[in-house]
Amino acid sequence: MTAEMPETLDVWLPFPAEEIDGLPDSFRYRHWDGEEDFPADPAACVFYVTPYMKSPAVTLRPLPQMPRLRVVQTLTAGVDHVLGGLGDLAPGVRLCNAKGVHDASTAELALTLVLASLRGIPGMVRGQDREEWRFGFYEALADKSVLIIGYGAVGAAIEDRLAPFECERIVRVARTARTTARGPVHALDELPQLLPAADVVILSTPLTEETRGLAGAEFLGRMKDGALLVNVARGPVVDTKSLLAEVESGRLRAALDVTDPEPLPSGHPLWHAPGVLITPHVGGSSSAFEPRAKRLVARQLRAFAAGEPVGNTVLITE
Structure with a gap:
């Protein structure tokens, strides 16, 4: 343990500690998953694993x-829901994400x-609900050109699962250009040239x-007629008004696994827009989540107890 750590070492977990294998004995574990009452005095907490899929108001x-x-250890790959609370923290607090926990589930x-x-x-x-036999001609994924925008761990896992489907090509885009074993990753500023050739665009x-x-309107306007936009990122990555104009025109x-607003309210035009399939933000909510999340938490806490740098650090407060 490092010298500056306080005598009382509380760790707040959204799972009961007895359900997590491999936790170090150095801490007193407190179970809190967003309930109204805190499990102990927050002032004693040195390591906070945030509740999963709770509102920012609860989490913060x-x-x-x-x-x-x-x-602060989130159980999501994205950390946008906690950024608003970092101003309340002392300098030197590490914010860590759950990179690797949701890759398989979100890619599936x-x-x-x-x-x-x-x-x-x-x-x-x-x-089927109406007992109608809707025979017809439908599209295959084979021979399609797929554009993956956001080629981190989740984007790479998506390509893993696309690989057997005989796509014509898979194009990768990230914030900055780089080279991978599978081929080049293009920069975001290349999108205007890449979008018109894609049959499927995955965010x-x-x-x-x-x-x-x-x-937004310019991005969507560059997509080819009949193309499919898939969003497993965050709702606000897509401008809803612009998307509605494109899907309502056909x-x-x-x-969409995510929408803006979210949850999508009753009566919103996206619910019944033609050609739109909506799932309720369940990309990471599968049977794969809990065991992977618990392994991550145990690994991070072992490193912390040993005075080693914790992984998945997104930023350090100043």
Whole structure:
């Protein structure tokens, strides 16, 4: 343990500590998953694992009362929901994300949305409800050109799952250009040249000031007629008004695990827009989540207890 750590070493977990294998014995574990009452005095907490899929108001509520905090560990790949509370923290607090926890689950859903949309599965389900035999000609993923925007761990996992489907090509885009074993990764500023050739555009980028509203009128207008937009990133990466104009005209289709606003309220026109498939932000909410999240938490806490740098550090407060 490092010398500056306080005598009382509390760790707040959204899971009961007895359900997590490999936790170090150095800490007193407090179970808190966003309930009204805190499990103990927040002032004693040095490592806070945030509740999963709770509102920012819930997640951030204890932070102003945690003067000894050294690590905030989210259970999401994105950290946009906690950034608003960092001003309450002392300098030197590490914010860590859950990179690696959601890759497989989110990539599975991305592939599911692509296949379901291309093969007309939503219409077939409605037909089954009405006992209608909706035979027809549907699109295949084979021979399609797919553009993945946001080529981090999730984007790479999506490509892993696309690989057996005989796509004509898979094009990768990230914030900056680089080379990978699979081929080049293009920079975001190359999108105007890349979008017109894509049959399927998959968004898996984090929400930042650079990506907020990325898929706006100009972006969508460059997509080819009949193309499919898939969003497994964050709702505000897409400009909803611009998307509605494109899908209501029938020029584009969309498959959305995230929306803006979210949750999508009753009566919103996206619910019944033609060619739109909506799932309720369940990219990471699968049976793969909990065991991977618990392994991450145990690994991070072992490093912290040993005085070693914790992984997945996104930023350090100043």
